[in-house]
Amino acid sequence: MTTTELQKVLDGRFAEVRADVRAQLTQEDMTAEPGLSLAEHRALTLANLRRLAATGRPHRGFAGDVGGVVTAFAMLAWADLSLLVKAGVQWGLFGGAIQALGTERHHAEHLPRIMDGELLGCFAMTETGHGSDVQNLRTTATYDPRTQEFVVHTPDPSARKDYIGNAARDGHLAVVFAQLVTQGRGHGVHALLVPIRDAQGRPMPGVTIGDCGHKAGLNGVDNGRLTFDHVRVPRTALLNRFGDVAPDGTYTSPIASETRRFFTMLGTLVRGRISVAGGAGAAAQKALTLAIRYGDLRRQFADPATGEERPVLDYLVHQRKLLPALATTYALHFAQDELVAELHELHAAAEPDEARQRALETEAAGIKAVGTWHATRTIQTCREACGGAGYLSANLLPQLKADTDVFTTFEGDNTVLLQLVAKTLLNEYGRRMAGLDLAGKARLGAELLAEFALERTGARALLVRGGLRDRAHQRRLLAAREEHQIATVAQRMRAALKPGADQFAIFNAAQDHLLAAARAHVDRIVFDAFARAVDRCAAPATKALLGKVLDLHALSVIEAEAGFFTGHAYLSATRAKAVTQEVNALCAELRPHARELVDAFGIPERWLACPMLAGELDPADDGGAGIPAVHESAPLS
Structure with a gap:
């Protein structure tokens, strides 16, 4: 198993773009040192924006290489997130709006100077x-x-x-x-x-x-x-x-x-939403690389058998903090790549495809919400996993944490975005139901009664069986959750169609259910994207390793939603406990591969250089890394 093989899978169809950006980031020094004044930081970011303009890459985006430019944009998160956002404003939002909403006269007058960074x-x-x-x-x-x-x-x-x-x-x-x-x-x-x-x-x-x-x-x-x-x-x-x-x-x-015109206008700006999700994913990659490398380096508490201190990443509680987050970061990376590829193809198409465009907007909204929330949680977890070292500005995590926090509310507030996803799902469900004939509606009614009986008696858990590492069974559980949430919230919302109904009260009472349905949908499509990436992998060893990462991601989601799966009798209490045991086992199995899994992101070393990875911290300082000090009163068993 080599890091190179993993990186090929992660780089995907835009591998050439990623290689080019890595080379550029390795050469360029865009670092904003801690302690810069507001004026100094803004001046540095503007200077770096002009350096990016000089590469000519913005021209490629406006010339049609949308996927390549969005991919390159996200990678700026490894270097400087202020630069990423300023570039996104200049070329993604400002220039992108003129390109998407304007006509030839606007393009000819403004776009060349916007691409060159002359017109800000x-x-x-x-x-x-x-x-x-x-x-x-x-x-x-x-x-x-x-x-x-x-x-x-x-x-x-x-x-x-x-x-x-x-x-x-x-x-x-x-x-x-x-x-x-x-x-x-x-x-x-x-x-x-x-x-x-x-x-x-x-x-x-x-x-x-x-x-x-x-x-x-x-x-x-x-x-x-x-x-x-x-x-x-x-x-x-x-x-x-x-x-x-x-x-x-x-x-x-x-x-x-007017309403359709409004949403059509906003839909043309979907690139910004996809770009934010990509930047958040790259920031999570960097945080995990820092924390996992540090966890491999940092030693605490002597092993009773050998007397030697162990790397903190050897402890299950530390693996539990970082490895499921790493697995989900992989999953979101592949989902993001599919979004970017779809955006690229739609932009290059000779004729507009309204159905594909609407589907892209829905998935972009969902993945942006889930991906930015994941980045926020992951970066905080990485900060905690590095203890006191993670709180020092020199060790990069505090800036990542501060810079990405707003990602959950800009380019669309995440809660509102998931409501938009839920609305689309409900509309699609309504169309499917409207298309049923009398026989179909009778069958649906019988199926709903049978489902209710299976749930009440607990018999469903006996019928929904399969190995926890069986991909088909994992997907069956995730799809069942999605279908159940959408069908049941649709039933609740039907009351809003009755004459005289208080539509706001009905909608407001079901908001949590709507968000749960949207989240279930996103979890399923992210799983599917990861599964397709595993299937594309040609190298057997790499495929096997990625398969375990997919297992960890899927079972982590199922574990987090254990209340749903047990409450609706998709899993028995015993099977839910078995999910936790499998997550623990997968953490142990992936622990030896943790370093190569993060190295495969291909983040240039100059953007990871910091004291905690250079062994410069005082070894006598425990850093508060979060490992329980139980060894002082009893040996670890």
């Missing part, structure tokens, strides 16, 4: 009073046919554009999302190009720019606030791919429904 800009969507509820933003863009201009205005303090990257210092042009009004009628949220600074860097007339100031992390990004006092921009400033305004104020759109 903002993506001004979020408002102080409306973050997730984009459809009800309050900023207005009212058309004046006399001058053929839009008047962009912030009507009240809650409509202030907030947390906007590139706004506080560097941006000169903003993509501003506002309610479009023409001829006295609103047409929903649209995007317009609004200059916010002149050539000397001064705010444009009517534009007020504020600074969000020092944040918990990502202080290389100049987040700011924007308000507009009747700012006029020409009619051509409207990004008009999905809606246009004629000189006389007549509004036209190729999409008649």
Whole structure:
């Protein structure tokens, strides 16, 4: 077994891109040293952004290599997350919005300078009073046919554009999302190009720019606030791919429904959501590499048999902290790669495929939510696993922790994203049910009664049998959980269709159930992506090792959801205990491979260099690494 073989599987179809980025990251020094002032950190990040622009890689993304650019973007998390976010704002959000929502005149005028890093800009969507509820933003863009201009205005303090990257210092042009009004009628949220600074860097007339100031992390990004006092921009400033305004104020759109038009516009920006999930995954990879290497190096407590201190990674409790998280990081990596590949293919397709696009948006929302939550938990666990050493800035984990914390709420709040996933699942379930004839509905009713009886009697656990390391059985359990959650929440939501029903109360009472259904769906698709990656693996030894990692991931999920599986009689109490025993056994079996599993991520060594991995810590300092000191009163048995 070699690390190289594992890395080939992880690198997948974008292996060439990954090799190129690794070479670049090995050569470049983009480190933001602890203790930089806000001004120094922002200046360094801007300088590094211009260095990235000089490589020409942004041009490839706008030329069609979307998958390669999204892959390269995520890898920046290994080096500097402020740079990752600033690059995402510049090329993913600002440039991406102009490319996706604008037309040829906007592309020709702006995209070359955006790609070269000459024109820096903002993506001004979020408002102080409306973050997730984009459809009800309050900023207005009212058309004046006399001058053929839009008047962009912030009507009240809650409509202030907030947390906007590139706004506080560097941006000169903003993509501003506002309610479009023409001829006295609103047409929903649209995007317009609004200059916010002149050539000397001064705010444009009517534009007020504020600074969000020092944040918990990502202080290389100049987040700011924007308000507009009747700012006029020409009619051509409207990004008009999905809606246009004629000189006389007549509004036209190729999409008649305002709601469908709104979601189509947002759907074109899915690349940002996928990119955030990728960056979070790369950050989790780095944290696990640091913690597992340290766990292999750090020794505590003498072995009674030999008198020698053991690496802390030899202890089951330490393995339990890190190895299931590593397995899930692998699983999410493969799911992310499939998302990126689908994004790439849809972008390259000659004709749009609305069904595939909607499916991509749903999976991107789910994997972004689950992946960023996983990164947050994993980085915290890695910090704890490294004890006091993990709390030192020089050992990199605190910055990872601070910089990724906001990932769970930007590019879509995770709770809202999972609600969107659940809504899609319910719609699909409803369509399937509507397509049943009378005989089909009768069969469904009989099946539901039988399922209820199996659950009440506990007989289901006798029928749903299989080896815990049998992949088909693992998937059967995960799919059964998904199907059960979707079917039962659909039954609850049917009450909202009755005349006079209090729809908010019914929805609100079922929110936890909706989120559980969405999470079950994401867990199943992530498992499937990992399984496909294992099947593609040609080297027998590598395939066997990855199979064990997949087992650990799947059984960790099943263990975490033991309450569901036992409560609904998919597992007996005895079988649930057996799942825990298998997780423990897999941790022990994968312990000898832990180092090669993290080395296979291929993170350049310069981005892992820190005192705790160089043996520079005082060996007399226990670091509080979390291993119980039971040996002082009794030998370990």
